[in-house]
Amino acid sequence: MNAIAPQGLPISRDWRGEVRMLSSLAGPLVVAQLAQMAMGVVGTLVAGRLGVRMLAAQALGATVFVFAIITAFGLMAGADPHVARAMGAGDFDRAGRLFRQGLWLAVATALLFTVALWAAPWLLLAMGQEAALIADTRAYLDIAALGMAPAMVYAMGRSFASATGKAGAVMVVAVVGNVVHAVLAFVWALAPAEDPADGLRRLAWATVICRFGMTAGLLAWIELAPGFRYVRARWHRPHLGEMLPILRSGLPLALQYGLEVTGFVLTTLWMGLLGADTLAAHEVALSTAAIAFQIPFSLGTAAAMRTGHAVGRGDAGGIRRAGWVAFGIGTAYAVVSGIAMLFGRDWIAHAYLPDAPMAVLTLAAHFLAIGAAFQLADGIQAIGFGVLRGLDDTRLPVVFNVLGFALLGMPLGYVGVFVLGQHADRLWWGLSLALGVVAVALVVRFAWWCRNVGRVRGFVAQTEPLDPAAIPTVAG
DSSP states (O other), rough: EEEOOOTTTTOOOOHHHHHHHHHHHHHHHHHHHHHHHHHHHHHHHHHHHHHHHHHHHHHHHHHHHHHHHHHHHHGGGGGGGHHHHHHTOOOOHHHHHHHHHHHHHHHHHHHHHHHHHHHHHHHHHHHTTTTHHHHHHHHHHHGGGGGGGHHHHHHHHHHHHTTTHHHHHHHHHHHHHHHHHHIIIIIIISSSSHHHHHHHHHHHHHHHHHHHEEEHHHHHHHOOOHHHHHHHOOOOOOOOOHHHHHHHHHHHHHHHHHHHHHHHHHHHHHHHHHHHHHHHHHHHHHHHHHHHHHHHHHHHHHHHHHHHHHHHTTTTHHHHHHHHHHHHHHHHHHHHHHHHHHHHHHHHHHHOTTOOOOOHHHHHHHHHHHHHOOOOOHHHHHHHHHHHHTOOSSSSHHHHHIIIEEEEEEIHHHHHIIIIITHHHHHHHHHHHHHHHHHHHHHHHHHHHHHHGGGGGTTTSSSSSSGGSSOOOOOO
C-alpha cells in the first residue's frame, strides 16, 4: 500500500514499492546527470580532435576544474538532508528559506574557488608539469573558471528540486543546455584557427555560456512553475544562522568529496609526469569511467532524498528500505557497466582518439580494462555516500576516505610507479583499492544505522501509521 506524503513523494510500504519509488525519482536525475556529464565528454572529444597535446592540456585544466567544482558541490550537498527533512515533515517555509540561503552560500564560495582556479597553473608548474603544456592549459582554464559561479548556483537548484520531488525540471534544463553546448563546441571550437589553443579557448567559452544558460533556466523554472509554489520563499539577505545547518553538514561533505577527487586528480597529474601520450590514454579511461559513474551517483542522490524524507516523517522502516534497495540496484548496474566497459574497450579508445598512434590506443584500452574492474566498488561507494548523506551522517565517511585514499590506495600506486618503476597501471589499481575500502566501510556503517536508528539521538519514530486520506498532496 502506498500513501502520499506531505512532500508529494510516495511512501513505500514494501521492498517492491521502494524499487518503483526510488527508480521514479532517480530516473530524471540519471538523465540530468548524464546530460551534465556530456559537457565534459564533449570537451574531451573536441580536444582529442584538436590533437593529442590539446587533449592533454584540456585534461589537466578540466581535472583541476572538476576538483574545485566537486569539492564545492559537496558543500552545497549539505543542504540535501535538511531540505529533505523539512519536506518530509511538511515544513515548506523552512525548505524555501534553506534554498535561498544556499544560493547566497553558493555565490560566496564560488568567488573563492574562481580565484583559486586562476592561480592553479602556477601550482601545476611547481609540481613539475611541462611549461609548454601548462601554457595551453592556462588558455583553457582562465576562461573555464568563469563557469564556477553558475555551476554552484545550479547545484543548489538541482538539490532543491530533487528534494521537493521535481527532478524533471533539472532533467529538461540539463538536456537542453548540453545539446546547445555540443553544437557550440563542435562547430565553434573546431573551426579553423592558426593556433590550436584558440580551439581550447572557444571550447571553454562554450562551456561557460551553457552553464549560465542552464542556471538561469533552472532558477526561472523554480520561480515560475506551479510545482514549486508550496516551497517558494521571499528573497532574504544572507543570514549566517540559517546557513549554519548547511555548513555543518556541507563542510564534512566538501572534505569528503575533495579527498576522493584528490585521488583522481593526483593520478591525472602523475600520469602527466609520464608524458602526454600516457596522460591522453588515462583521460580516455577516466572519462569513460566517469560516464558510468553518473548512474550510481544519481541513485545515491535519490537515496539521500528518500532516506531524508523518511527521517523527516520518523519512518525507520522507510530508511532501511530506501538504503538497501539503492545498494541492490547500484550493485546490479555496476556489474553490467563493468562488463560493457571490458568488452567495448577497444572501440571506446578509438572513439576518443581516432587519429592517435596504436601505442596510445592500446594503453587506453588497458586502462579501460582496469576501470571495468573497479566499477563495482565505485558504484557501491556512490550509493553509500548518498544514503548516509540523507541521514546527515557526513563526518565518519571522511575518515573512510582518508583510510582508503590517503593511507592505502594512492601511496601504493605512487610507490609502485615512481619508486619501484612499475607500469603506470599501478596508479589505476591504487584507485581500485581505495574505492573498495571505502565501499565496504560505507555498507558496514549503514548496517549499523539499520540496527540502531531507533536509538539515534534526535530521531523520533512515528507512533501511528500514516492515514493517506488525512495527508495533503503537493500539486504540480
